[in-house]
Amino acid sequence: MRIVFIGCVKFSYAALEMVIKETKAEVVGVITKNESKFNADFASLEPLAKKYKIPLMIAENNDQEQMYQWIKELNPDVIYCFGWSYLLNKKILEIPKLGVIGYHPTKLPKNRGRHPIIWTLVLGLKETASTFFFMDEGADSGDILSQEVLPVLETDDANTLYNKLISTALQQIKTFTHQFMDNTYKRIPQDHDQANYWRKRNKEDGLINWRMSAKTIYNLVRALTKPYVGAHCLYRNREVKVWKTQIDQHYFNQEEVFHIEPGKVLKVEGNHIYVKCGEGVLILVEHELFPLPKEGEYL
Structure with a gap:
């Protein structure tokens, strides 16, 4: 053949x-x-x-x-x-x-x-x-x-x-x-x-909006990670790639953080950044945020 x-x-x-x-x-x-x-x-x-x-x-x-x-x-x-x-x-x-x-x-x-x-x-x-x-x-x-x-x-x-x-x-x-x-x-x-x-994906589809739920952002990041272009957020007026995340299930009590605004950095531990989302808390595990944001700062 x-x-x-x-x-x-x-x-x-x-x-x-x-x-x-x-x-x-x-x-x-x-x-x-x-x-x-x-x-x-x-x-x-x-x-x-x-x-x-x-x-x-x-x-x-x-x-x-x-x-x-x-x-x-x-x-x-x-x-x-x-x-x-x-x-x-x-x-x-x-x-x-x-x-x-x-x-x-x-x-x-x-x-x-x-x-x-x-x-x-x-x-x-x-x-x-x-x-x-x-x-x-x-x-x-x-x-x-x-x-x-x-x-x-x-x-x-x-x-x-x-x-x-x-x-x-x-x-x-x-x-x-x-x-x-x-x-x-x-x-x-x-x-x-x-x-x-x-439809065809466009660049705006890869922009992380912290008003999304932690689960939605987690799915977005894993969808766009390598070999693709990566999801991104805006930090200090520049575009920053996020390659891997985890949904926080243990560190923060969801009732305690319910009234905190989306995008607020709750904790920085090593290279891991805990961010309040529209629903839940997301841990940024692999990313290009540098210098690292401080606790209380907003992304």
Whole structure:
């Protein structure tokens, strides 16, 4: 089976390497980028393509006519498009007889759209899924090829959830690659009536407002931590990143702090900063606040 592989993120790199090493499929072409201004987890596939002597196309601009001509010459049976920020046009989608396979880390048809790992954590969802689907001209709307549900733990953050999804997804790719070769794969249509779409995150979505509850801020911080850009607050007229927090369950009695204004620093212990929120107290564990605020100061 001939595969053209498209991608430019950490997951793309892991998936391509696995397909090359652990399946009998032939990767006949790789499309990637040399840089990305909006993929925090960017990873060029060029090193793998050169290492394994696979034809390579660097697609820095979304020139889909050039991509179409290049892919058509390679005559793939299937295209794997994992970690690409553009929809593919109909001409490209119609090239391979088996279709173009995309990836979305949610329980489709729910939660289509942008920044799925971030919104999953921001909203405090208890589960998500690793989903591969046959791409059509819509966004994440094609028939499902493979879906595995994963629990989202209270302790998960963007990094741990990303890695859990990669681990699950690699096994799925190995399985359905063999199913394609054996012609045992299945297509499961999505129920479009159950679908919703998440929007693109903007910078303002990452701003910590201390009038939020401690739980809401905790979810925001874990959603935006590395490999993403980080949540931020304003301290002494500058933007400061917050990478990790904990909800205080023991030190402060909630009734005693109920009447304290949001944003007030209640305690500084080492590098840990206890801050009163709209509801509850949050501990800033990993952050860039320097010099450290004093007890009684406001963030």
